[in-house]
Amino acid sequence: MSHSKSYEFLLKDISILKRVGQKTKRLLKKKKIENLFDVLWHLPQAFVDRSNLIHINKLEVGKICTIRVQVKKYNIPRIRNLPNTVKCEDSTGKINIVFFNSREGYLKKILPINEWVVISGKVNFYNKKYQITNPAYVVPSEKENFVKKIIPRYSLTEGITEKIYRNIVDQVLKKLPTLEEWHNSNILKIFDNKSWKDSILYLHSSKNKLDLQSNYFRRLAYDEILSSFIVLSQIRKKIKKIKKKPKVFEGRLHKKIIENFNFQLTKNQNEIIDEISKDLSSQAKMFRIVQGDVGSGKTIVSLIAAANVIESGYQVAFMAPTEILARQHYLLANEIFNKTKIKTNFLTGKTNYLERKKIISELKEKEINIIFGTHALFQKKIEFNHLGLIIIDEQHKFGVKQRMELSKKGGADCDILLMSATPIPRTLIMTVYGDMDVSRLIEKPSYRKDVTTLSKPEVKINEVIEFIKKETRNGNQIFWVCPLIEESKKLDYEAAIKKFEYLNKIFPYKVGLIHGSLKKEQKEIILKNFLDKSIQILVSTTVIEVGIDFPNANVIVIENSNKFGLSQLHQLRGRVGRGNKQGTCILFYKKNLSDNAKKRIKILKSTNDGFKISEEDMKLRGFGDILGYKQSGIKEFKLADPVHHEDLFRLVEQNIKQIETDVTIISKYDPLLKLYDRADIINEINS
Numbered sequence: 001m002s003h004s005k006s007y008e009f010l011l012k013d014i015s016i017l018k019r020v021g022q023k024t025k026r027l028l029k030k031k032k033i034e035n036l037f038d039v040l041w042h043l044p045q046a047f048v049d050r051s052n053l054i055h056i057n058k059l060e061v062g063k064i065c066t067i068r069v070q071v072k073k074y075n076i077p078r079i080r081n082l083p084n085t086v087k088c089e090d091s092t093g094k095i096n097i098v099f100f101n102s103r104e105g106y107l108k109k110i111l112p113i114n115e116w117v118v119i120s121g122k123v124n125f126y127n128k129k130y131q132i133t134n135p136a137y138v139v140p141s142e143k144e145n146f147v148k149k150i151i152p153r154y155s156l157t158e159g160i161t162e163k164i165y166r167n168i169v170d171q172v173l174k175k176l177p178t179l180e181e182w183h184n185s186n187i188l189k190i191f192d193n194k195s196w197k198d199s200i201l202y203l204h205s206s207k208n209k210l211d212l213q214s215n216y217f218r219r220l221a222y223d224e225i226l227s228s229f230i231v232l233s234q235i236r237k238k239i240k241k242i243k244k245k246p247k248v249f250e251g252r253l254h255k256k257i258i259e260n261f262n263f264q265l266t267k268n269q270n271e272i273i274d275e276i277s278k279d280l281s282s283q284a285k286m287f288r289i290v291q292g293d294v295g296s297g298k299t300i301v302s303l304i305a306a307a308n309v310i311e312s313g314y315q316v317a318f319m320a321p322t323e324i325l326a327r328q329h330y331l332l333a334n335e336i337f338n339k340t341k342i343k344t345n346f347l348t349g350k351t352n353y354l355e356r357k358k359i360i361s362e363l364k365e366k367e368i369n370i371i372f373g374t375h376a377l378f379q380k381k382i383e384f385n386h387l388g389l390i391i392i393d394e395q396h397k398f399g400v401k402q403r404m405e406l407s408k409k410g411g412a413d414c415d416i417l418l419m420s421a422t423p424i425p426r427t428l429i430m431t432v433y434g435d436m437d438v439s440r441l442i443e444k445p446s447y448r449k450d451v452t453t454l455s456k457p458e459v460k461i462n463e464v465i466e467f468i469k470k471e472t473r474n475g476n477q478i479f480w481v482c483p484l485i486e487e488s489k490k491l492d493y494e495a496a497i498k499k500f501e502y503l504n505k506i507f508p509y510k511v512g513l514i515h516g517s518l519k520k521e522q523k524e525i526i527l528k529n530f531l532d533k534s535i536q537i538l539v540s541t542t543v544i545e546v547g548i549d550f551p552n553a554n555v556i557v558i559e560n561s562n563k564f565g566l567s568q569l570h571q572l573r574g575r576v577g578r579g580n581k582q583g584t585c586i587l588f589y590k591k592n593l594s595d596n597a598k599k600r601i602k603i604l605k606s607t608n609d610g611f612k613i614s615e616e617d618m619k620l621r622g623f624g625d626i627l628g629y630k631q632s633g634i635k636e637f638k639l640a641d642p643v644h645h646e647d648l649f650r651l652v653e654q655n656i657k658q659i660e661t662d663v664t665i666i667s668k669y670d671p672l673l674k675l676y677d678r679a680d681i682i683n684e685i686n687s
Contacts, residue, residue: 006177007671010037017171019164028168030157037675039172040200041638043210044152050120050137051148056093059123059130066120066137066147069095071111076104083133086111088119096131097138116141118148136162152204173204182668187655191219212644221640225431225652227676228637230669232434233656239435242285244413247312247388249280253340254307260339268443269301275439276305279415280312280389286415289433291424292441293610294574295448298419299329301441302391303336305417306370310342314388314413315363316370317377321394323348324524324531328549329393330372347373347382384410391417421574423567423610425618427642427649430656442611450608451573451583455561455601458588464557465506467586468537471555472507477530478537479556479575483563499559500539510536550575554583561587562597566617569600570610596620619643 013035015025028034033042050066059065069088076084084107086097097119099107111117121135137147154165179196181188188194192215194202202216211217254273258265265273272290279286292298306316318333320326330346337344345368347359362368366385371377387410424432456464468478480503482496500513512535514526530538531550538553556576561569569587577583587601603616642649659665 006179007675009175009177010040010172010675011035014039014168017168019167024160024164027157027159031155036172039169040204042154042169043203045155046153048151048153051150053118053144053148056090056095056130058092059095061123061125061130063123064121064136065123065132066118067095068116068118068141068144070116071113074104074107074113076107088117094129096126096129097135098131098133100134110138118144120147169204173201176200179671182672187222190651191215191222194219196220196223212641217639218645218648221637221645222648222652223672224637224640224676225645225648226655226669227672229430229434229652229656230659230666230673232430233660234666235435236287237660239287240284242412243283244285244415246283247280247309247314247415249308249311251277251308251311253311253342254304256340257304257307257336260336263445263447265300266297266443266445268441269297269445272301272439272441273304275437276301276417277308279437280305280308285412286417286437287435288416288437288439289418289420290439290441291420291422291429291433293423293444294421294571295578296441296444298421298441299332299393300336302393302417302419303333306333306389306391307337307340307342309389309415310369312388314386315366315368315384316389316391317384317387317410318370318372318391319377319393320372320374322520322524323350323374324527325393326372326374333370333372343367343369345371347371347376349374349376351376387411387414389415389417391419393419394421422571423614425611425615425642427618427646430653431642431649434656440611442609447580449577449580449582451577451585453573453585453587453605455587455589455605458559458590461588464586464588468507468555468557472510472536475552476555476581477533477535477550477553479550479553479572480537480539481556481558481572482539482541483560496539496541503537503539507537512538513540514538515541549578551578553578554581555586556584557586557588559588560590561601562589562593564600566600566603566613566620567610569604570613573604573608574610 013025014020014028014033015022017036020028031042033039048064050064052066053068054065056067056069059067067090069090071086071088072094073087074084075087084099084102084104086099086107088095088097088111097111118137118139118141119132119135120137121132124131124133139146151162152166152169153162154169156162156165176197181195194215196219199216199219202214203210203220212221276286276288279288290298290301302318306318309316318326318329320329326348327346330344333342333344345359345362347356351359359368359371360382363371364383364385376382390410418436429438471478480499482499496513496515500511504511512526512530514523518526526535526538529535530553533552553576556572558564558569558572564572573583573585576585585604587604589597589601593601599620600617603613607613640648659669
């Protein structure tokens with residue numbers, strides 16, 4: 001088998017296997033199993049030991065056991081829906097084998113009277129007798145070795161039995177190719193020279209428990225991380241190759257804007273402004289993300305960058321995911337630019353026809369220096385005269401492919417600056433943002449006060465209501481966050497609608513309600529009413545838009561805080577204390593908190609540092625659930641775990657730098673990229 005065919009075999013459709021028809025193929029697709037390679041990553045969840053034959057008098061209720069018994073009698077009722085029972089025994093006792101939905105002929109065929117058979121299944125005790133219901137295996141005594149095994153158990157979709165799936169796995173493992181090694185000897189030594197093939201076979205072997213720290217597992221996890229990093233590094237490399245005209249500016253507007261502030265920029269903000277200025281002045285296209293905690297001053301940094309671009313004779317487009325957030329950026333810009341001649345405007349899908357026509361004309365004639373808006377900014381009809389910078393807020397809604405498309409907008413001379421208020425643990429920076437240069441804004445402005453965080457059992461709601469009354473009398477606004485929209489028997493906590501009705505009785509005509517079932521337009525109207533102080537209390541699910549400033553909102557009450565992750569709680573807490581007043585976050589909880597929930601509340605009360613919180617969150621919950629990761633377009637790793645394999649992520653980060661410096665080495669990784677479903681993106685990069 002040639003080298004190319006060796007890995008190409010694994011990319012073949014699952015239907016080439018025996019006993020995999022269209023129905024089975026459809027069912028496997030539900031588990032994201034479409035080719036042979038997908039089968040390899042659907043690892044056993046556990047192993048069932050059926051290897052020991054046990055006498056009836058030694059059976060344990062609730063356990064899976066294997067017995068050799070003699071068939072003695074059938075009990076086949078003539079009433080529909082009643083189970084069929086086959087009475088069996090050995091020298092130590094008797095047992096009933098019970099079948100639901102089985103045919104008489106089939107039972108008599110697999111369990112002939114007076115014959116010895118081997119049966120394996122879960123043991124129960126009913127009517128003072130042992131019984132096995134719908135056994136997993138029934139074979140003649142001479143075929144006992146077929147059953148007497150340690151058998152892997154897989155997570156399967158309804159309609160596929162373990163027997164069918166194990167047959168599929170066995171077919172793939174028997175034909176598993178020996179791939180040409182893509183790692184050098186130094187890397188292989190780290191994993192005790194375990195080959196790719198041996199590692200796969202080890203993970204599916206019934207003799208071995210799944211050990212995340214075994215050299216076999218770690219070798220495969222390293223491959224998975226590396227495939228992801230190579231793609232991102234290739235994107236970054238391609239973007240860096242794009243030559244652009246350097247932007248020339250003296251910082252005249254920059255200085256004028258800073259003089260207009262009634263506060264000083266932090267050292268961290270100045271450092272990042274310098275980083276961006278160097279990018280703008282270079283011949284390489286900027287593709288940078290400013291990753292900052294809530295309230296760290298990212299927007300001010302981006303607007304100063306915009307001023308430098310405008311000074312160099314270019315236009316700027318500033319895009320946000322919602323109209324209300326885009327409008328806030330527009331109003332802040334007008335405030336910041338008010339002593340300059342910078343011309344701003346605002347465009348969304350709701351802008352009326354005549355106004356839109358005027359804006360399009362002014363953009364074309366370069367009468368607008370910076371335009372704010374939603375995705376409507378990039379519709380075909382809109383032409384810029386000399387677009388030099390695109391700024392996008394809350395970029396976590398964009399995946400890698402969307403970011404690639406974005407980097408092409410505006411042509412070679414257009415730089416890209418992204419912003420995110422979702423702090424990501426250092427281990428994952430390269431994984432999520434490896435295609436970009438990253439600036440981390442950690443230091444908060446001195447005028448920002450830390451939010452005071454309190455925790456209260458829900459039985460003390462009356463105390464909180466008194467506190468809310470006092471706050472509303474002082475003209476402050478309140479967020480009240482509930483995790484559900486409607487009541488559920490399974491989840492016994494309050495719903496947003498019920499809480500709205502409760503609060504509305506206490507604070508008539510002062511309460512608003514926003515939840516996921518509302519249309520986008522409805523949500524924006526309610527948020528605008530809150531922003532305009534038409535309502536004082538906003539009852540909400542977690543749809544409160546990240547990044548929106550409600551300077552008059554100083555209190556947030558979060559019900560069932562134990563149900564949220566740390567990063568999510570921190571993001572919610574960041575909605576208050578954004579003005580010059582002290583913010584308060586009240587965490588409600590029910591009785592009998594789990595140890596993890598207690599830890600989360602304790603961590604949140606001890607720090608306002610979003611980066612530290614995201615690190616702790618990942619340790620407690622794993623990276624898959626942390627706010628922002630799933631939205632970021634990152635593929636969830638099948639084997640690699642940033643908590644358990646932190647050293648591997650750091651090792652790949654070092655290795656990727658070596659790979660980037662050697663242009664001949666990348667072709668070595670072709671099989672790796674194709675197997676790990678990265679080839680399409682690579683082809684797109686190189687097209």
